Amino acid sequence: MTTATDLLPASRGGTGTKTGGRRFGAFRFFGGQSNSGGEGAAKRVQFSSPFLPYLFLAPQLAIIFIFFYWPSVQAIQSSFYLEDPFGFGSTFVGMTNYTDVLKSGEYLGIARFTAVFTALVTFFALSIGLLLAVKADGVIRGNAAYKTLLIWVYAIAPPVAGLIGMMFFDQHIGPIVELARWFGWDIKVGLNYFDTAFSMVVVSVWKQIPYNFIFFLSGLQGIPVSVREAAAIDCRSGFRRFWTVILPLLAPTAFFLLIINVTYALFDTFGVIDVMVKDKAANNPITLVYKVYMDGFRGNDLGGSSAQSVILMLIVFVLTIFQFRFIERRVHYN
Amino acid sequence: MYRTKIFDHVILLFGVFIMVAPVVVAFMTSTHEAADIHRNGLSLTWGGHFVETYQTVLTREGGFTGKITGFNMMLNSMILGLGFAVGKIVLSMLAAYALVYFRFPLATFFFWVIFTTLLLPLEVRILPSYEVMNTLKLTNTYTGLIVPLLASATGTFYFRQFFKSVPDELLEAARIDGAGPFKFFIDVLVPLSRTMMAAIFIIMFVYGWNQYLWPTLMTTDEGFFTLVRGIKQILLVWVGSNIPDYNEAFALAILAMLPPVMIVVIFQRWFIKGLTESDK
Numbered sequence: 001m002t003t004a005t006d007l008l009p010a011s012r013g014g015t016g017t018k019t020g021g022r023r024f025g026a027f028r029f030f031g032g033q034s035n036s037g038g039e040g041a042a043k044r045v046q047f048s049s050p051f052l053p054y055l056f057l058a059p060q061l062a063i064i065f066i067f068f069y070w071p072s073v074q075a076i077q078s079s080f081y082l083e084d085p086f087g088f089g090s091t092f093v094g095m096t097n098y099t100d101v102l103k104s105g106e107y108l109g110i111a112r113f114t115a116v117f118t119a120l121v122t123f124f125a126l127s128i129g130l131l132l133a134v135k136a137d138g139v140i141r142g143n144a145a146y147k148t149l150l151i152w153v154y155a156i157a158p159p160v161a162g163l164i165g166m167m168f169f170d171q172h173i174g175p176i177v178e179l180a181r182w183f184g185w186d187i188k189v190g191l192n193y194f195d196t197a198f199s200m201v202v203v204s205v206w207k208q209i210p211y212n213f214i215f216f217l218s219g220l221q222g223i224p225v226s227v228r229e230a231a232a233i234d235c236r237s238g239f240r241r242f243w244t245v246i247l248p249l250l251a252p253t254a255f256f257l258l259i260i261n262v263t264y265a266l267f268d269t270f271g272v273i274d275v276m277v278k279d280k281a282a283n284n285p286i287t288l289v290y291k292v293y294m295d296g297f298r299g300n301d302l303g304g305s306s307a308q309s310v311i312l313m314l315i316v317f318v319l320t321i322f323q324f325r326f327i328e329r330r331v332h333y334n
Numbered sequence: 335m336y337r338t339k340i341f342d343h344v345i346l347l348f349g350v351f352i353m354v355a356p357v358v359v360a361f362m363t364s365t366h367e368a369a370d371i372h373r374n375g376l377s378l379t380w381g382g383h384f385v386e387t388y389q390t391v392l393t394r395e396g397g398f399t400g401k402i403t404g405f406n407m408m409l410n411s412m413i414l415g416l417g418f419a420v421g422k423i424v425l426s427m428l429a430a431y432a433l434v435y436f437r438f439p440l441a442t443f444f445f446w447v448i449f450t451t452l453l454l455p456l457e458v459r460i461l462p463s464y465e466v467m468n469t470l471k472l473t474n475t476y477t478g479l480i481v482p483l484l485a486s487a488t489g490t491f492y493f494r495q496f497f498k499s500v501p502d503e504l505l506e507a508a509r510i511d512g513a514g515p516f517k518f519f520i521d522v523l524v525p526l527s528r529t530m531m532a533a534i535f536i537i538m539f540v541y542g543w544n545q546y547l548w549p550t551l552m553t554t555d556e557g558f559f560t561l562v563r564g565i566k567q568i569l570l571v572w573v574g575s576n577i578p579d580y581n582e583a584f585a586l587a588i589l590a591m592l593p594p595v596m597i598v599v600i601f602q603r604w605f606i607k608g609l610t611e612s613d614k
Contacts, residue, residue, distance in 0.1 A: 063425065064448060
């Protein structure tokens with residue numbers, strides 16, 4: 001156990017900046033830049049065997065081909081077809097599914113809600129996570145206890161968080177509803193569009209705070225003491241020091257988290273939303289992924305659902321490429 | 335200086351309160367009787383019905399078929415969590431070993447093939463994945479529940495990075511001693527990776543246990559329901575009834591979060607290591 005950790009360079013501390021660095025290393029391949037250094041040639045000494053590497057790769061490749069490439073290709077293919085609802089074949093319709101989807105007012109409304117929802121969840125989850133990480137990094141007493149207490153919610157599944165949220169926003173027993181009533185706000189989750197959206201954002205943010213906290217904290221702890229001391233000599237104001245020294249150093253972590261949080265808000269909140277709208281999506285706010293699910297599994301609209309899937313694929317694809325590009329640039333400055 | 339520190343603690347304590355209070359309230363409320371909760375709302379005090387409620391939830395046969403118990407669902411969750419974590423470790427260690435320690439013509443191509451999976455999460459291809467599972471007749475099986483989730487590169491990426499940080503001298507020494515690829519893997523690399531395996535196991539177990547969307551699609555037979563997947567059923571039953579079984583709903587929520595939370599709290603150091611170094 002100890003040998004393994006000892007062998008790892010910088011296994012303690014420095015995780016934050018390393019986060020950027022590690023991803024950077026592998027994803028240079030995606031950027032199309034070949035690297036003749038350490039990345040390309042993995043080891044000085046290697047085994048050479050005609051069939052062993054294929055044997056070791058076979059299980060992973062088989063699973064990826066069957067459960068990743070096959071369905072992905074099928075999604076793209078069926079997005080150009082109109083499936084007969086009773087299963088009697090399908091006809092090629094070109095881009096019709098896409099134009100139908102993009103022209104539908106309902107779809108655009110959901111897209112708008114998804115954008116607002118994603119922005120709110122990302123913003124609040126990131127800023128609360130950062131605030132708590134900065135404070136936890138600053139205090140000495142009780143540091144470990146705070147850490148444990150703040151991260152364990154990570155382990156709660158989104159739908160379970162949704163269930164607890166439902167109770168807190170319940171008409172009869174919910175304490176948040178009672179609290180809001182004091183201020184003259186009558187929260188009706190499931191009936192009022194805005195109230196439901198509000199509760200979804202609250203639950204989704206709550207669930208994501210620990211994740212951001214962990215990464216920001218390990219990023220902060222990776223900042224060398226010498227840098228902090230130098231900054232402290234130069235600038236007395238702690239607040240200004242944070243904005244001009246600490247935050248720029250945290251930028252790679254923050255950007256990585258930004259993408260992760262956007263992905264979380266787009267996809268992983270499915271459980272929260274599914275539990276909170278309880279199959280009555282009609283006049284409740286839902287996200288794009290939920291719409292794919294509703295159309296595909298409830299509405300049996302295979303073509304439309306596939307077209308929506310492909311649109312989502314494009315969004316994720318752009319996000320990921322953006323992430324690699326940006327990280328590449330960031331690390332350059334380090 | 336001193337005053338700002340107190341202010342820091344106030345913020346942290348408030349954060350802890352926000353994160354912890356809902357779950358504590360959920361647990362405390364689950365020990366009250368349903369009628370009691372209906373009358374008095376959520377509770378912060380011990381209700382004294384802990385044993386009854388949890389026994390009912392774990393052993394009462396419910397659902398539409400009247401056969402599924404909370405205990406069964408917990409078992410299914412365990413199978414999903416463990417199966418996923420173990421599968422992930424085995425598959426990705428083997429693949430990473432091939433990519434790092436072997437020289438073969440198609441290495442770069444396979445690297446691409448594997449790492450492209452990082453670009454598209456399962457959520458964007460749920461419907462076609464479901465169709466594929468139907469074609470293969472894998473719905474309502476443990477294989478169908480676990481294996482498609484393994485089709486991503488997260489673990490492979492992680493082990494690849496780790497193997498690269500292992501000094502080359504080890505392989506040189508092993509080869510001088512006459513060790514072949516299998517012997518080197520089993521006797522050198524696996525023992526060396528123990529910490530890594532533990533870290534990734536924790537992350538993957540929590541990830542597998544908490545799966546919701548995929549189990550929802552794959553399992554219509556209640557015998558295969560996991561706890562997390564069963565949550566919605568609880569709510570649907572609860573909506574229709576006169577005095578909702580708040581206590582039982584809370585108890586199931588507590589049971590559904592207990593194993594992953596325990597693992598994260600107990601193995602916190604490895605958990606953080608695995609999370610921050612594997613990026614997912």
